[in-house]
Amino acid sequence: MSTLLEVRHVSRSFHTTTAVDDISFAVQPGELLGLIGPNGAGKSTLFNLIAGVLPPSAGQILFDGKPVTGWKSHDIARIGIARTFQIPKPYRQLSVVENVMLSAFLREKSLAGARKLAETTLADVGLADYSGAPANSLTVGLLKRLEVARALAMRPKLVLFDEIMAGLTPTEVGVMTGFVAGLPARGITVIWVEHVLYAIMKTATRMVVINRGKLIAEGAPAVMARDPAVVKAYLGEEMVLA
Amino acid sequence: MSTLTQLVLSGILIGSVYALMSIGLTLIFGVLRIVNFAHGEFLMIAMYGGWAFSNLFGLNPYVAALAIVPAMFLFGAVVYWLVISPALDKPHLVVVFATMALSIFLQNAALMAMTADLRDIPPIFNRSITIGPIFLKVELLLGFLITILCTVGLQWMIKKTYLGKAIRATVQDGEAAMLMGIPVPRIFLITFAGGSALVGLAACVMVPLFSVFPSVGLNFVLIAFVIVVLGGMGSIEGALLGGICVGVMQSLSGYYIAPAFGQMFFFVLFLLVMIFRPNGLLGQKGAAMIGMNE
Amino acid sequence: MSIAIPASISSRRIPVLPKRGQISWFEIVLLVISLGLVVSGIAPSLQDVILLSFLFAGLGLAWNIAGGYAGLISFGHSAFFGVGAYTSTILLLRYDISPWIGIWVGALIAAVFGSILALICARLRGPFFILSTLAFAEVVRIGALNWSSLTGGPEGLSIPPMASLAGMVFASKATYAALMLGYLVFVYGITKGLEASRFGYYLFAIRDNDDAASAAGVNPLLGRTAAMALSAALTGVGGSLFAQYFLYLDPTYVISPELSFQFALLPAVGGLGTAIGPVLGSFLITPLSELLRSHLGNAAAGLHLVIYSFGLIVVMLYFPAGLAGALNKLTRWKPFS
Numbered sequence A: 001m002s003t004l005l006e007v008r009h010v011s012r013s014f015h016t017t018t019a020v021d022d023i024s025f026a027v028q029p030g031e032l033l034g035l036i037g038p039n040g041a042g043k044s045t046l047f048n049l050i051a052g053v054l055p056p057s058a059g060q061i062l063f064d065g066k067p068v069t070g071w072k073s074h075d076i077a078r079i080g081i082a083r084t085f086q087i088p089k090p091y092r093q094l095s096v097v098e099n100v101m102l103s104a105f106l107r108e109k110s111l112a113g114a115r116k117l118a119e120t121t122l123a124d125v126g127l128a129d130y131s132g133a134p135a136n137s138l139t140v141g142l143l144k145r146l147e148v149a150r151a152l153a154m155r156p157k158l159v160l161f162d163e164i165m166a167g168l169t170p171t172e173v174g175v176m177t178g179f180v181a182g183l184p185a186r187g188i189t190v191i192w193v194e195h196v197l198y199a200i201m202k203t204a205t206r207m208v209v210i211n212r213g214k215l216i217a218e219g220a221p222a223v224m225a226r227d228p229a230v231v232k233a234y235l236g237e238e239m240v241l242a
Numbered sequence B: 001m002s003t004l005t006q007l008v009l010s011g012i013l014i015g016s017v018y019a020l021m022s023i024g025l026t027l028i029f030g031v032l033r034i035v036n037f038a039h040g041e042f043l044m045i046a047m048y049g050g051w052a053f054s055n056l057f058g059l060n061p062y063v064a065a066l067a068i069v070p071a072m073f074l075f076g077a078v079v080y081w082l083v084i085s086p087a088l089d090k091p092h093l094v095v096v097f098a099t100m101a102l103s104i105f106l107q108n109a110a111l112m113a114m115t116a117d118l119r120d121i122p123p124i125f126n127r128s129i130t131i132g133p134i135f136l137k138v139e140l141l142l143g144f145l146i147t148i149l150c151t152v153g154l155q156w157m158i159k160k161t162y163l164g165k166a167i168r169a170t171v172q173d174g175e176a177a178m179l180m181g182i183p184v185p186r187i188f189l190i191t192f193a194g195g196s197a198l199v200g201l202a203a204c205v206m207v208p209l210f211s212v213f214p215s216v217g218l219n220f221v222l223i224a225f226v227i228v229v230l231g232g233m234g235s236i237e238g239a240l241l242g243g244i245c246v247g248v249m250q251s252l253s254g255y256y257i258a259p260a261f262g263q264m265f266f267f268v269l270f271l272l273v274m275i276f277r278p279n280g281l282l283g284q285k286g287a288a289m290i291g292m293n294e
Numbered sequence C: 001m002s003i004a005i006p007a008s009i010s011s012r013r014i015p016v017l018p019k020r021g022q023i024s025w026f027e028i029v030l031l032v033i034s035l036g037l038v039v040s041g042i043a044p045s046l047q048d049v050i051l052l053s054f055l056f057a058g059l060g061l062a063w064n065i066a067g068g069y070a071g072l073i074s075f076g077h078s079a080f081f082g083v084g085a086y087t088s089t090i091l092l093l094r095y096d097i098s099p100w101i102g103i104w105v106g107a108l109i110a111a112v113f114g115s116i117l118a119l120i121c122a123r124l125r126g127p128f129f130i131l132s133t134l135a136f137a138e139v140v141r142i143g144a145l146n147w148s149s150l151t152g153g154p155e156g157l158s159i160p161p162m163a164s165l166a167g168m169v170f171a172s173k174a175t176y177a178a179l180m181l182g183y184l185v186f187v188y189g190i191t192k193g194l195e196a197s198r199f200g201y202y203l204f205a206i207r208d209n210d211d212a213a214s215a216a217g218v219n220p221l222l223g224r225t226a227a228m229a230l231s232a233a234l235t236g237v238g239g240s241l242f243a244q245y246f247l248y249l250d251p252t253y254v255i256s257p258e259l260s261f262q263f264a265l266l267p268a269v270g271g272l273g274t275a276i277g278p279v280l281g282s283f284l285i286t287p288l289s290e291l292l293r294s295h296l297g298n299a300a301a302g303l304h305l306v307i308y309s310f311g312l313i314v315v316m317l318y319f320p321a322g323l324a325g326a327l328n329k330l331t332r333w334k335p336f337s
Helices: A043-051 A073-078 A096-104 A111-125 A140-152 A170-181 A197-203 A221-226 A228-234 B002-032 B039-057 B061-087 B092-114 B138-160 B162-172 B174-179 B184-206 B216-231 B236-256 B259-276 C025-040 C044-069 C078-095 C099-120 C126-146 C173-195 C198-208 C210-215 C220-246 C257-270 C276-300 C303-318 C322-330
Strands: A005-014 A017-027 A032-036 A058-063 A081-083 A158-162 A189-193 A206-211 A214-219 B128-131 B134-137
Touching: A005 A043, A017 A043, A017 A058, A017 A214, A032 A043, A032 A197, A043 A073, A043 A081, A043 A158, A043 A189, A073 A081, A073 C210, A081 A140, A096 A111, A096 A140, A096 C198, A111 A140, A140 A158, A140 A170, A170 A197, A197 A221, A206 A221, A206 A228, A214 A221, A214 A228, A221 A228, B002 B039, B002 B134, B002 B138, B002 B162, B002 B184, B002 B216, B002 B236, B039 B061, B039 B092, B039 B184, B039 B216, B061 B092, B061 B184, B061 C303, B092 B216, B092 C126, B092 C257, B092 C303, B128 B138, B134 B138, B138 B162, B138 B184, B138 B236, B162 B174, B162 B184, B174 B184, B216 B236, B216 B259, B216 C126, B236 B259, B259 C099, B259 C126, C025 C044, C025 C173, C025 C276, C044 C173, C044 C198, C044 C220, C044 C257, C044 C276, C078 C099, C078 C126, C078 C220, C078 C257, C099 C126, C099 C220, C126 C257, C173 C198, C173 C220, C198 C210, C198 C220, C210 C220, C257 C276, C257 C303, C257 C322, C276 C303, C276 C322
Parallel strands: A032 A189, A032 A206, A081 A158, A158 A189
Antiparallel strands: A005 A017, A005 A058, A206 A214, B128 B134
16 A cells, blocks of 8 residues: 655754654554654644645655645645644634535535535534534534534545644543544544544554654554653653543 | 945934834734724824924923823823723724724824924024034934933833833733733723823924924834834834834935935835835744734 | 534524525615616716715725725725726827726726735735735825826826717716616626635635635635735726716825725725625715715815714724624614625
8 A cells, every 4th residue: 555645854943943853754544643742842843844834944745655845735735635723713704614615615616515515524523503603603612623524524635633632521532532533444544633642542543752853652552652762751741541 | 435324324313213103103012912003193193292382382392292292191091092992802803993093083183173284393403413524413313312211211111110010911911911910901001001102202303303294194104113013013122123224224225216216215115024024123923924813 | 423412512502694695685675776866867966976876885895805805904995996097097098998998908907906915915914914005005106196107197187078988978977877886786796796606715714714724725825816806906997987987087086095995994884794885885975975075175174084084983893893784783684694
């Protein structure tokens, strides 16, 4: 099977600090890759490099074997990489279904077609009842679902989830975890950045751990939890392992 | 060579005066996170005040400042109370339209009261100070001195006094400041009124140098915004640095490029800075790119 | 496999936004009344006010495409108005090209100016965006004033008042009123079409959240530039029509901050980002301002602006959603959605 996403020796520095330092890893189709690390490890920067929000200072990113290094985020979106935002960024003045339609336009050019795809996706994440509601009336938990719906309505090959569990109640976390775990079976590869570790430990097929901008460990979740480098990186942080 | 020195020196002096005019704006922007589009009109009103004192009582504007500065403080407080404060909890566009409307209101009220004629005051000092081959207007030197004093004084106030600390806390995080027991609404009021008072002081320094007319504010407000962007939002020493840059550029371009260009200078400069340097001289977080969404 | 919603949440009453792009009965009534006003040809003194209300409603709508739909608040639109007016007039006076063609050339050039402005402001948001539009219009204004060989400089340009269909000069005000109504309906149609199109949605997305739009594959800069170009082109058309009606271009009026302010004012008062808003705004404000202007005249230059800037402050502070929003709240049947 050919590699879906390949990150090759990617670095990114801001002024004098290096947020991402020579990181390489690859993602195979059908994987659910957990990307974790303590606060300030460089997760967000790495995420933004893949999503095209920032260009890397050095290194290469390949998607489906094609170099996409330095592409703008709207071009990244068009080749099949979807993302969510850690702090939800809804179109506040639009209704929930219109929010999702904007993503659906990538696959369905007509208004009616996009609306249909959006409604299906909303039903999928449990927001069907809210379809006509203004996005600014949703609670944080529902906004996170809207983020997920918007990403999935793009029918992406790869989806990047950025802390979709933060701010959710334990029940909601459970439901959402189950949902994400089902995505690879539907042909959607997942990279999942998460601070709520127990959720990701249960579901990820593989983990990449970074600290201080460097990749420090890579492997199965159960192995990672016992890896001395990982445990050391998390020392002094509350490590929530279920 | 002496021409160049002359141009740069006058540029620095005039730039410091521009800086004085921008400090109020940068403070209000930094603390309240709103832009007062009527800032230029505040300046215009205060300049008319300076002109009136000179015309009616024969007082020079440096003396008139004793009345104008407190009057502008009060004026700022009233505007804050009537227009700004009710708009703060509404979408950002409300503040934009409300202060924009206020600027048109003041401009046209001035047009009705004073007509469109240019007003000048008679020269205060009839001679320039000469250093070798270089001539410097006394009014400009005084403006420079007042600006430096003002900058130093404000810096001291912000670093050392309780009010200054409260202002800095509000700049960093308004909500946290509120939780720490800082009366944020009052800090807003004081900053807005204080910023207006500073504009009043700037107007007194500027009356001997520039003519007053109802739409004079537009030119100056654009310079003030250029300075805020160049120097960084909320930064007083940044404003001084930015002001001096603008002054020197104006002085040099007026001499070496076409003088006819002078009419367009402020506008073109503004656009050029917005295109090439929206992050400011020192690459601070871009004041120019702070959005109105969210 | 889907996520279930806890019953406690789903049983709550959920607010619903109205659908977009549909023509309401209110719009049809308004159109019929407007047509009636044109056809009946009532008092000539009123004709002036009526046709200007139509023209400014169209201009408000054109501004609204950038300001209300794409979130590009511009206080420099009089530059596009002036470019349109000057282009069609210069083509007519110098090259004897009919304004029926000149209008579209003017629209095209205005669109180019609009794109330039959008690119200049590519990275700017909020107050700095607004100030750049103001500065841009000032540069265009000073440029037009100084390029006397082309624009007639401070004297402006006059169109010979000889009625002819090809020259788009008419003897009767009713014909002008029909022309202006045609313009209004044209811009209104484009606005409605925008509301119900993919491009329109892209603009909403860019207005509400740049980053999210980009993540959904929308190119924000492209969308902004297109919106500004379209808005500028339609404003340019209004400028040409204005020139054909007054037969004189006063350079201190056609490109001025006051005029730019007026374009923005109409949607702001009527309801930003709605199709009906600028029309309501113009039907309210244009007659008011004409009334003030004709009664107060030059005796009190600036009074009409004092009055409506004051009005705008009150409207913005107490009815931030504009007339359309206020009426929607007042009446349960939401005629202005």
